[in-house]
Amino acid sequence: MEGGGGGGTLSEIYQSSRRLLLRARDGLERLERLESSSSSSSASSVGTGMNSSELAFAIKRDISQIQSLCVEMDRLWRSIGARGQRDLWKRKVELVAEEVDSLKESLDKILLRQQKRMLEAKERAELLERANGESSHILRIFDDEAQAMQSARNSSMMLEEAYSTGVAILSSYSVQRDRLKRAQRKALDILNTVGLSNSVLKLIERRHRVDKWIAYAGMVTTVVVFYGFWRWTH
Template sequence: METLYHQTTQLIQETSDLFYKLERNPDVVEIENEIQSKINAISANCEKLDVLVFKTPINQRSMAKMRVDQLKYDNKHVQASLQNSRNKRLRREQEKAEREQLLSRRFGHDHTSIDVDYMAQESMSLQNSHRGVDEMLQTGSNILETLKYNRETLKGAHRRMIDLANTLGLSNATISLIERRVAQDKYVLFGGMLVTLTVIVLVIIYLV
């Protein structure tokens, strides 16, 4: 399980590095496809880890489950970031196509051309505002989904922490019992040594 866990963590790091490349080249579809491929690999690994969690010792299972849940959360966050990046790219492509369509039009009179240019600019401004609102709504929706997922994750983590605390409570009781037994054995050892030394001294005094 540890090997697969570290491989998945490495995949998440590699995916984050690809986002830096995507920021410098936002219109490169190949980078988006590579990110999606790694996201799919991470999801497959998380499914395998879910199975392996139940094969770990009971006293380690809670911690292992928390680590796998963190990987799932990171992967969900990466998927949301990729979707936002794709939406922005598609909007840029649409705006570019609309600009080219407007510039390709020909008008017979200068006055008509000026009026149409003004109306085109106004239309573009309204469209940009509309897209900005859509982007904010999409971002808000993604944030709400992330918060909902975090809530469920924290609930699960809280339950596992309680179970882990109960397990540690039993371990502490056992450790305390062992420490008391060690202390008792120490007293017996020192008492035996003292009695032995006393007998030796008495033998030396009375027999020598």
């Protein structure tokens, strides 16, 4: 399966997520067909050269990418000004999120069933080997397949962790940006309310410098007076 990319606008990202949903759904259907025909000799491929482990990993990768796009779309629809358009996009994004959750649940069920069948088949092969000593090659086949399935599950966990990290980073970025915007608006409102012009600010700054020099002069005078008093008394 090829990776799908999202555009910059909400509409482009939405179209990318729909394409990925179609691809993931098609991959699930092929994986289910492969599962139902697992007893045949051609069960190791699904017409694309992929075995079940590779196909499951590709589907999981698409699902994780769709979830990331949902996070981005959720951020973008909130910035739409028109109430009607904002509500419409909110519902569209919710539908995509619900559909990708359903696909993820279906994939997890398939992976669990496959792992269970592998364990059962391995147990049967072990019984046969103990009975006639001629099933060692069968055990090796199932061991290889079980390891491939475990690798797919490990890769899925890594993708989920990466997705969670991405969600946390995007959410933190969105919150910080909203706070900065509110602070900027508040500062502008305060300046507009007070009505301070550049000339008034410069006048205040000059007055501050004058006050500072007066303070310095007072300190110097005090030192001189105390020094003269000390000299006079000694």
